[in-house]
Amino acid sequence: MTRLWTADPISLLPGPLRNRASAIGALVRDRLPRFGSPLRSTRLTSWLGIALAVTFSVCFVTGLTSHLIQHPPSWFAWPSAPTQLYRITQGVHVATGIATVPILLAKLWSVYPKLFEWPPVRSIAHLLSRLSVFVLIGAGLAQVTTGILNIARWYPPMPFFFTVAHHWLAWVAIGALLVHIAVQLPTVRAALARAPSPHPATDQPAPPVADRDRPASPVASDQPALAAATNRPEPPVDGTDQPGPATAPGGRDRAEAAGTGPAMQRRGLLGAVGAAVGVVTLVSVGQTVRPLSRLDLLAPRRPDIGPQQLPVNKSAVEAGVARADDRYRLHIDGPHPHTLTLAELTALPQHTVALPIACVEGWSATAHWTGVPIPDLLALVGAPAGSRLRVESAQRGGLYRAAVWPAAHCHDPRSLLALRLNGAELDLDHGFPCRVIAPNLPGVMQTKWVDRLVVLP
Template sequence: MTIPLKRLGCRLRDLGLRLRSVKPPLPSFSGGLHDARTATAIGRWLGVAVVACFVTGLVSHYEQHPPDWLGNALPSRPVWGYRVSQGLHVATGIAAVPLLLAKLWAVYPRLFVWPALRSVRHALERLSVAVLVAAALLELFTGLLNSSQWYPWPFSFVPVHFALAWVLLGGLVLHLAVKAPEIRAHWRIRSAGTLSLPAEDGPDRRSLLTAVGAAVGAVTLTTVGQTVTPLGSFDLLAPRHPAHGTQGDLPINRMAAAAGVDASAVRGWRLRVDGPRPYELTLDELRALPQREVTLPISCVEGWSRSARWTGVRMRDLLDRAGAPPGALIRVTSLERHGAYRVMEMAHTYARDPLTLLALRVNGEVLSFDHGYPARVIAPNRPGVLQTKWVSRLEVL
């Protein structure tokens, strides 16, 4: 028996109407703060934090892993550039955590609207929210654990964190495009109930936003001291205090034991410089060369930084002796046996900067093993992971 197409279409339409009319048992929400105006107000702050975190994250990533077209042109000035950008990256990432939680609290009742998908636009909105929330939670979660140098996952943090940043940005752009009319409508105006919320709704919107702002201020104040040293006394929640370390209270990320460097590894150490006129130097010969002292910060990707006085031989003097061309890229090799940054390439902008040293002393003391004995790189505006310790070879490329 066959059913005419017209009758079949009518039956399918009736079935769809019946399914739409069957509403599952969903919770109901009456709180006046779960509205578009609250979500928009918090979203403005969250958007600023996410964009600032994204931009500074790009700076950090391309400083550590520059593409070929940028590899030999990265700037060495200002000397405090990476310290500020990476400190801002971590600070805005931490500030985004309470903002994201507050934003989710304001909008989560929308998860229970029915029907779940009402139109193509509504489906795009749901998709943008799913991508945005998932990427934001994972990005912030992994970033916080990275700041503590804890990696309980099997994948490499840097490429995944970088890729997630682009997914997060794409989700944000899609979300803003879909929600633009609603955001525009609630950007400045006060929605109903702003001034006179019912008593059972708890604190009003202004109190909520004040509390959220206080939470952001609290987590920022208690963590940003790892970068802004005058606020170091408030550094209660940060995983690293900039004044807790050795040799002038200089913190250390990677110890010599973890890198496999000990007294036997440096026995008979000689610095090899490969170029048009290759040569080698013993430690005594290196110490006999003209020494320079500079004050530069160590700035690590985890967000902490601290300035120190470094003494050593200017990198460009060593390269000139080897006959290196002015624009040559330099490869630096460490005694470290394992590690993602055992071999590092340095742009000529760093290598030729008069502040870049092959340092032998820090804060008036001979480098300890943990700080890179017998010699380490120190350069301005450079990530700490690229300030190679336990240097054994310089190579002109």
């Protein structure tokens, strides 16, 4: 069983088939693109892989948190305090996802030649390792791409519901990452345990020599071209078989001493990747960190631009909502249902709180909201302690026209049915005549244009 697990599949073939497969493989290998670079090394790839594992893990944990808040299972409970918690977790999620882009591109560049190595499968263990790599690459690229499209709110390229697809792809990506870590951990530990090598070839595994120790075949004697290809030694996978000035005898040490050899250049490459991460973070994190908002070149929202100096994702026109007239009524369904006019809502005791809107796209902004505390409305209809609340919008379409609030938020005195924003009547795009606002909830659950509240057990 152990031999089958680690054996080269070609070696298990009968003699004539084994030789023919080896000869064909040699021809295919010689025609593969190499895209060589002296900067590639196992050590460089290991450092990039560690950075990628960190960013993927952070994105997975924070993204899963956001998903559980919006689609909570029975065992999950999300608190209403601290007020800024969701703002932080989702801001970290989006900022880390954007910072992943240069790391992922550098990682793919560093392993690109290995994607074309021959033979493509050397054993069952090698097959599983390669499958995990391709699944990880596909899922990682899909996650980053769809995440950026969602940040930009550009949905035509995604003919699926982003939230569900992003959630399940995250599980695929993290599963493939764990398999890849388990397979590559010995290689990574060995690469990082030794001092950096100035020569890329010492950091690369020795390339297999085609048909070594294999008997000659009548097929090879009948086909000279195949025989020649079979006996030709395989060049390094990264194409560094042609020595340059830095790798020529005597020149390598001089290049390293001058700080221009491959090892120093690899450090420079890592530094360039780190600088790219810093730049993309600096020009996008301003949508969450207000002092950096003027540097917000890549993010689609600035926290101080929009109606009443507050951004909106969906306008009233996009939602198909017209301005309410004097016939507006708020329906509250509970043990003792009530229907309230806008004038009656305005006559109820009003409170003002400072709360952020924190959206899944990563932007957030704090504003002062004035309105009727949600606990007062629950008491008005005789809702029992621990009740939850379904908030329904006058917007008749869309997956987020209604939201169910956890009990902790329903009974928090800072949760409001807001009628005013920053001291002024709500703009229509912000939900006139009223919207809900609560601490530590995603923006998609802060429903606008509210026309019904339903008390749930």
